[in-house]
Amino acid sequence: MTTLKAKLHDDLTTAIKARDELRSSTLRLTLSAIAYEETAGKSARELSDEEVLKVITREAKKRREAADAFEKGGRADQAERERAEGEVLATYLPKQLSDEELAAIVGEAVAEAKAGGAEGPKAMGAVMKIVNPKVAGRADGSRVAAEVKRLLAG
Known part of the structure; x- marks a missing residue:
């Protein structure tokens, strides 16, 4: 298991024990996306840290886009949830360029x-x-x- 994927698993365990629903559900969805990526294609394989990072980046982008869509649809509560999930994922991404x-x-x-x-x-x-x-x-x-x-x- 790659180090980033192992960190996600460890953080998920910690979040579950702390009863942090937002963090645990976000990490579950992300690990699910990683598992899907690993089994997609002709044969199963283990993703490298770089590939795991791409999946996390894609998931964070989905959260930003969903938050914008909910905001436009007048569902501020759901938009706020999506933004919060995006912030959880941002902790695993490299620092963004100014x-x-x-x-x-x-x-x-x-x-x-x-x-x-x-x-x-x-x-x-x-x-x-x-x-x-x-x-x-x-x-x-x-x-x-x-x-x-x-x-x-x-």
Whole structure:
């Protein structure tokens, strides 16, 4: 068992013993998503820490999107629950980049892509190829794309 998955199991046990319903249900759902990912495909396999992190990131994104949808639907109580679950998952994710840090990384990538001959809208793909490995897991893809567009336009 990977160290991150083991930490999730240990934290689930602790949450159950502490009768922390929010934390235990969130961790159960996340471990279930991990187990599903491990058994999906032609053969079962154990996920690496990096793959487990991707599953946690995906689950956190689902919580953000659900909270927004509930908010728009006038269900503030359910939106608050989704946000709280997202905060639980955020404790397992790497620290998110600030806007300034993201702008600096994207700025370097834009300069690198332009030096490589990429111009205009076609540069978007080239810049994203450079940026994505540098920010993996530390910035939401939509935030990265928005920053790339902003810097390419300006």
